[in-house]
Amino acid sequence: MAFDFLVPVSDRVLAHCELLPAQALGKHIYMHTARHGLPVLANVSVAILGVNESRNAFEKKPERLDISEIRLQLYNLMMGNWNSSIIDLGDIEEGETVEDTYFVVKEIVAGLLEENIIPIVIGATQDITYPTYRAFDGLKNMVNLVSIDSRFDFGMDEDLISSHSYMSKIITEKPNNLFNFSNIGYQSYFNSQEEMDLMERLFFDSYRLGELISNITLAEPVLRNAHVVSLDARAIRAADMGYSRNFSPNGFNGREICAISRYAGISDNVSVFGIYECENSNQAFQLVAQIIWYFIEGLNFRIQESPNSNSNDFTKYTVPTEDESLVFYKSHLSERWWVEVPSILTSHTKTNSPALLPCTELDYLDACNQNIPERWFKAYKKGFN
Secondary structure: OHHHHEEOOOHHHHHHHHOOOOOEHHHOEEEOEOOOEOOOOOOOOEEEEEEOOOOOOOOOOOOOOOHHHHHHHHHHOEOOOOOOOEEEEEEEOOOOOHHHHHHHHHHHHHHHHHOOOEEEEEEOOHHHHHHHHHOOOOOOOOEEEEEEOOOOOOOOOOOOOOOOOHHHHHHHOOOOOEEEEEEEEEOHHHOOHHHHHHHHHOOOEEEEHHHHHHOHHHHHHHHHOOOEEEEEHHHEOHHHOOOOOOOOOOOEOHHHHHHHHHHHHHOOOOOEEEEEOOOOOHHHHHHHHHHHHHHHHHHOOOOOOOOOOOOOOEEEEEEEOOOOEEEEEEEOOOOOEEEEEOOOOOOOOOOOOOEEEEEOHHHHHHHHOOOOOHHHHHHHHHOOO
8 A cells, every 4th residue: 555655744833833822724634653653544535645756856955955844834824714634644754766766746636536545745855756746647638747947847858857848758658647737937048949849749838937927817717727736846936945056047937836735725626736856945945835825815715616608607609710719718707717618529528519618717818809719729720639
């Protein structure tokens, strides 16, 4: 049983939690301890899971990530008005090989998914995204992956897997369950033209850092369709991460990355949330803790809603364009928007009705001006390939 490989939460964290006020998060989390073992999984919403594996780091890590310090900062924060039951499973240590670690991560995440528990994975390196994606094998036919990253991480060597090339393995390895990949926050000077061309060829979505900084709400519809969200902390600017050496002067600031994390939490579909590539600094520990807090906050505001023309909770808009009539829906409750994509018939809906692609009001207004949204076009083309 893969859960046997979990290492309990450290005594340092447990002792710290004893001293916290009653309203602190650390007083409301059921933890894996050496004395009491694993917490019960029944009726749990969220599980925190550390992964101490860094052998496939692109830049070798100068020191081991102190996940306990992230826990200390997280558990200091106050509880929101939440209904979520949260557990901390402790950490997965390095296996004899990296593949052994991947196997344990995959098995534990799959076990949590089967219990409808959302894992929040804190990992030293982003290649851990790969086993969290593989955890859906046999559970879900098609998976949407969103990476919050300054790089696309395709790399150049298909046989190599590292924190800069794990996406190559995901898109080439069988079984290929990846339906869509979206990148949020890429920076052009970190990505080769070949990688950009590949994104276009596969009809994947990408959003430049500058585009999102000018309108952070553009991230919301992208995350609304995601099943796995992988956050590379190096997408955050160095000033907000304590000036660690592998971080760039440009990136999301603390407010922006917390807003993106909250959008991920609100998404009805997000089933795994991973935070990777953090380095040891007090400022980084605090920001990662706040990112996790905002994800859980968003999770508690989830609304299960699905547009259809017979519901009084949605307004339907039909926009004739030169080639196609686009059908949009707007929710009266959340004010979120969707657009029908007639080419995707079975992957997500399992019926002959059109698939619904999350979008923005701006997409609707663009369509009214005869400008077909790019995401709609990519989804439409993908349905025929």
